[in-house]
Amino acid sequence: NAGVTQTPKFQVLKTGQSMTLQCAQDMNHNSMYWYRQDPGMGLRLIYYSASEGTTDKGEVPNGYNVSRLNKREFSLRLESAAPSQTSVYFCASSSLPARGRFNQPQHFGDGTRLSIL
Amino acid sequence: GENVEQHPSTLSVQEGDSAVIKCTYSDSASNYFPWYKQELGKRPQLIIDIRSNVGEKKDQRIAVTLNKTAKHFSLHITETQPEDSAVYFCAASAGGSQGNLIFGKGTKLSVKP
Numbered sequence: 001n002a003g004v005t006q007t008p009k010f011q012v013l014k015t016g017q018s019m020t021l022q023c024a025q026d027m028n029h030n031s032m033y034w035y036r037q038d039p040g041m042g043l044r045l046i047y048y049s050a051s052e053g054t055t056d057k058g059e060v061p062n063g064y065n066v067s068r069l070n071k072r073e074f075s076l077r078l079e080s081a082a083p084s085q086t087s088v089y090f091c092a093s094s095s096l097p098a099r100g101r102f103n104q105p106q107h108f109g110d111g112t113r114l115s116i117l
Numbered sequence: 118g119e120n121v122e123q124h125p126s127t128l129s130v131q132e133g134d135s136a137v138i139k140c141t142y143s144d145s146a147s148n149y150f151p152w153y154k155q156e157l158g159k160r161p162q163l164i165i166d167i168r169s170n171v172g173e174k175k176d177q178r179i180a181v182t183l184n185k186t187a188k189h190f191s192l193h194i195t196e197t198q199p200e201d202s203a204v205y206f207c208a209a210s211a212g213g214s215q216g217n218l219i220f221g222k223g224t225k226l227s228v229k230p
Contacts, residue, residue, distance in 0.1 A: 030216075031216040033216075033217075040126075040222060040223075041222060042123075042206060042220045042221055042222040042223050043161070043206065043220040044220075045217065045218075045219075048216075048217060050216060058217070090160065090161070094216050095216075096216055097216060102148050102149050102168045102169070102170075102210075103148065103149035103210040103216055103218070104149075104216065105151055105163050105166060106151075106163075106216070106218060107163070108153075108160040108161050108162070109160060110159070110160050111160060
């Protein structure tokens with residue numbers, strides 16, 4: 001039981017290059033999330049997918065696109081990388097709360113450390 | 118939208134002392150408040166969480182308290198140990214119940230031997 005798996009772990013890109021970050025979970029969770037983590041800024045939500053077939057913007061979506069490929073996989077794409085997108089990217093997943101019920105814990109992957117020159 | 122403020126940003130204590138980290142939130146519809154510990158270069162890991170129908174929860178040396186009226190919640194670590202040194206994040210569930218969390222900016226805790 002691997003939990004949340006992210007690939008790659010490290011990547012260096014040149015400005016203008018494109019890249020897709022992969023995320024897969026084996027916990028049968030409905031909801032998946034992409035965050036970026038910058039020093040002193042905490043975790044900021046880029047995009048999320050509450051369930052298979054749906055995606056929505058989070059706090060900082062500009063410059064990114066996502067695809068919920070199936071229930072297990074949620075990818076994040078940088079179409080034209082910029083130095084401002086240098087960050088650590090975390091994928092997370094959780095069960096979707098039933099209507100009127102409490103939220104569920106989010107489980108994180110190990111992160112992708114992305115540098116854009 | 119929801120906003121979560123976390124204080125202090127850094128905290129240094131002597132081994133064996135207690136540490137307290139405080140968070141405030143803005144959305145009265147928030148019903149779930151987790152705390153994550155992140156060691157250097159590692160993933161955030163859930164250490165404790167509390168739901169809005171209780172005021173306090175304890176797990177060994179860690180406890181969380183919630184004051185819904187004042188919209189604040191706190192993490193208490195007793196008998197701190199060097200391995201407690203890490204960055205701690207609080208979070209609050211966002212309105213709409215889609216599972217989203219809004220995170221505080223983190224507290225770097227250093228426990229000196």
